[in-house]
Amino acid sequence: MDEVTRGARALILCPDIRAFKYDLDASERLAEVEGLALAIGVVIQHSAILPVRQMQPNTLFGSGQVENIAIWCKQYECELVIVDGALTPIQQRNLEDRLKRKVIDRTGLILEIFGERAATAEGRLQVELAHLDYQQSRLVRSWTHLERQRGGFGFLGGPGETQIEADRRMIRQRMGRLRRELEQVRKTRALHRERRGRAPWPVVALVGYTNAGKSTLFNRMTGADVMAEDLLFATLDPTMRAISLPGVEKAILSDTVGFISDLPTQLVAAFRATLEEVTGADIICHVRDMSNPAHAAQKKQVMEVLADLGVVDGETGISEIPIVEVWNKADLIDDETLDELRAAAEGHSAVLLSAATGEGMDDLAATLTGMLTSKAHELIITLPVSDGRRLAWLHAHGEILSEEDAGEGEDGPLRRLTVRLNPKELGQYSALGS
Secondary structure, eight states: OOOOOOTTTEEEEEEEEEEEEOOSSSHHHHHHHHHHHHHHTTEEEEEEEEEEEOBBBTTTTHHHHHHHHHHHHHHHHHHEEEESSOOHHHHHHHHHHHOEEEEHHHHHHHHHHHHHOOSSHHHHHHHHHHHHHHHHTTTTHHHSSSOEEOOOGGGOTTTTTEHHHHHHHHHHHHHHHHHHHHHHHHHHHHHHHHHHHSOOOOOOEEEEBSSSHHHHHHHHHHHOOOHHHHHHHOOOEEEEEEEETTTTTEEEEEEEOOOOOOOOOHHHTTTTHHGGGGGSSSEEEEEEETTTTHHHHHHHHHHHHHHHHBOOTTTTOBSSOOOEEEEEOOOGEEEEEEHHHHHHHHHOOOOEOOOTTTTTTHHHHHHHHHHHHHHHHHEEEEEEOOOOHHHHHHHHHHHHEEEEEEEEEEEEEEEEEEEEHHHHHHHHHTTTOO
């Protein structure tokens, strides 16, 4: 796929197709695609919502609408047309022929962003796989030399193999290699998750719609400097840091890729490994941008993705992992709405805060502590002083409430400890053996 030039002048089109049922209304969808366009650095010259009564197989839009689009392109001096929807390869090619402009659809736009933002080797592998999957069906549009025939022999291609067939074969081979490499990455990630599962520290995962403020919250809680801008998909690769909470010695906080409506199917599959971090969490923090008018529809999208990952039951909405809702961006909400949200937050066991200003962060810390320690067991454990291994483990991982001498035993002096352990820590202590 041709790269979108940063700074390109763009016309944004949001088709409102009568036959489709949308979670967001047309104005909200238009605002979202404008945010996506800004995230890749294009300059928006003009944007419009176009009602589509009946989709045209060749161009999606009706002939009169295509003429209007061509007029807008000239009027606003646009060199790029972005369509907020899925275009077939034929529709994309025909629109480019009619408009004499580069045309990309929603999938192409999101792939551009992901390609620019992926920082880790795994992220780049996932993006390349998604790009190739998208490219396969668009070879006719993308390259001009594809009608030529070429001869060949052996593995270089049979007699008369067309260039397009050879290119598709090369793409399939490359995709096969990428899938094998990603499978190895998934195995490594699963091993790391298993190792963290044996570690004493609970994992708190941040999830939410893109631009909900997850990375700002992550930075506020960890003191880290993760990229946090007012951009869609500012974070793509999972980031983990240690945090301390009142009464909890240490926890691991994980920042994840933001969710979005109509995420391209290529990326749902490609980024599953990244999102699988969520499935190993002890608590999920669902960060919501309550200043966004579409926050209810955004929550629905996030819950659908969590259901797809098997974290939430799709029918009942019940989660296997405790979820706390973090109602973010309180600093952007008017006082009257803020009062209503405060009252609603109590009923929903949600935490209202502003990650940008720090307001409400203590409430979140207290909530997480309460959730992590709610099932803790208070135990009295007596051990010989010579059992340094288990004594050291309890001091390192448990909450020691009291400790005293307990006389003499068969193995020498004894120590009696009153200690608080959560179920995970208790299982790990039991696994230490004698």
